[in-house]
Amino acid sequence: MGEVIVVTSGKGGVGKTTTTANVGTGLAKLDKKVVLIDTDIGLRNLDVVMGLENRIVYNLVDVIEGNCRIKQALIKDKRYNNLYLLPSAQTRDKTAVTPDEMKQLCDQLRDDFDYVIMDCPAGIEQGFRNAIAGADRALVVTTPEVSAVRDADRIVGLLEANEMKKTQLIVNRLRMDMVARGDMMSSQDVVDILAIDLIGIVPDDENIVVSTNNGEPLVGGDSLAGQAYMNICKRIAGEEVPFLDLSARKGFFGRLFGRKK
Amino acid sequence: MSFLDIFKKKTVSSSNIAKGRLQLALASDRAGCSPEIMEKIKNDIINVISKYIEIDVAGLDIKIQQTEGENGEGLVPVLFANIPVKEIRRG
Numbered sequence: 186m187g188e189v190i191v192v193t194s195g196k197g198g199v200g201k202t203t204t205t206a207n208v209g210t211g212l213a214k215l216d217k218k219v220v221l222i223d224t225d226i227g228l229r230n231l232d233v234v235m236g237l238e239n240r241i242v243y244n245l246v247d248v249i250e251g252n253c254r255i256k257q258a259l260i261k262d263k264r265y266n267n268l269y270l271l272p273s274a275q276t277r278d279k280t281a282v283t284p285d286e287m288k289q290l291c292d293q294l295r296d297d298f299d300y301v302i303m304d305c306p307a308g309i310e311q312g313f314r315n316a317i318a319g320a321d322r323a324l325v326v327t328t329p330e331v332s333a334v335r336d337a338d339r340i341v342g343l344l345e346a347n348e349m350k351k352t353q354l355i356v357n358r359l360r361m362d363m364v365a366r367g368d369m370m371s372s373q374d375v376v377d378i379l380a381i382d383l384i385g386i387v388p389d390d391e392n393i394v395v396s397t398n399n400g401e402p403l404v405g406g407d408s409l410a411g412q413a414y415m416n417i418c419k420r421i422a423g424e425e426v427p428f429l430d431l432s433a434r435k436g437f438f439g440r441l442f443g444r445k446k
Numbered sequence: 447m448s449f450l451d452i453f454k455k456k457t458v459s460s461s462n463i464a465k466g467r468l469q470l471a472l473a474s475d476r477a478g479c480s481p482e483i484m485e486k487i488k489n490d491i492i493n494v495i496s497k498y499i500e501i502d503v504a505g506l507d508i509k510i511q512q513t514e515g516e517n518g519e520g521l522v523p524v525l526f527a528n529i530p531v532k533e534i535r536r537g
Contacts, residue, residue: 331464331471338472367459374465378472380520 187218187295190302190421191320193344195336197307199328200357203393203402204414205304206234208324211404211418213268217299220259222290223273224316225306226281232272236263236400246274246281248290255293264401269298279311284318291319300421309343317344322351324384328358329370338379353384355417360389361431385417388431473523474510484508487525495529502530 192205202223209221223231226246232238243258248271255271262268274281294301305316317323323344327337337354344352356372363369372386390410396403404414409429416426474484488508495501508527515522 329461331468334468335471335475338475342476364461367461370461370464374461378465378468 187298188300188322189291189295189320190300190322190324191305191316192302192324192326193305193313193316193340194307194326194333195309195340196327196333199326199333200387201307201326202231202234202304203397204324204326204355204357204387205231205302206402207404207410207414208418208421209300209302210235210262210265210268210402211415212300212302212421213262213265214405214415215418215422216267217422218267218297219300219302220269220271220294220298222271222294222301222303224282224287224303225312226273227275227278228306229273229275231304232260232270233400234397235270235402237270237272238400241272244272244274246277249282249286255290279306279315282315284311284314287315288319309339313340313343317347317349320349322353323349324353324355325379325381326355326357327375327379329356329364329372329375334370334375334378341379341381353382354379355385355387356383357387358389359386359431365432383428384420385413386428386431387413387417388429469512469521470509473512477510477523479510484510491527491529500532502532505530 190208192201192208194201205221209219213219221231221235222245223229224245225231229244232241237260240260243253245258247253248255248258258271259269260272262270291301291303301319303316303320306312325337325340325344327333341352354376356375359372360369364371372383376383388409390408392403392406392408393410402414403411404418405411409431413429416429419426474480488506491508492501492503492506506527506529508525510523511526512521513524514520
């Protein structure tokens, strides 16, 4: 029976959709059968990040309302035939779906897939409650900024209140040069503040923008972000992988003065 | 303030400032203590203490912050109040 994972953050724009796309694709690369669900009804975008926007026929709301069978709405990925997307509806709003309906859908999908990964909308309203309802595990994405970390803390509190079994942190868009000179909180700072398990550190990487432009997740490639995402996938699958040494790319002076703790 | 203190102040990094500010904000968020409630607590404290001694209301500061617990339980929230007493006039 598969695992249902929700990717959430509270604050918008910290990389939930990019994370969902890369973690899903990475798990597919590891030969897992994966389905991604865009739960952001009305603001659909996981399809464009995956490069599947031209193939949508049915969507999440169609499935919930019984306008089609689940299999009809699932879009097969361009590159991996064990990866599918259930896109969100663009012309409806969050109230079209209830947490109970989402939970039922997740329970149906977990019979057929190793991983069901849900991209949660920003905010803490019904869209969030829908997305977390059926999940076994939550990945909380934050950037090392005060606004994102504060919202992540609120989300962690709400996940606890909803008895989420496992909640893990992804620190996204870390800039080691800024951390080294004391102008950005380190991943350790963020972990100290939020006091939850860390499952991944993703460096700020221009390649992410390029991969999103192309609609092809970069997980598993040579880029630092691609390696970081693949490590997250392996950890999700139960493998123990050390964190990337991001400081290794610092210049001579960076190494000379080391990482202040 | 000594010469060294001036020097120290300049080297506080913005990441440390961010961490400190967040820890304060989250301590009151987690305690469910909104700024409005803190304002009410503050006014009640002023009323109670003013019955007995004269305090500097403008200089009064209360906040929830986190400190290391005494029994090694990690960071625990505490209500911190700094209540300056007005100079006691003699006679």
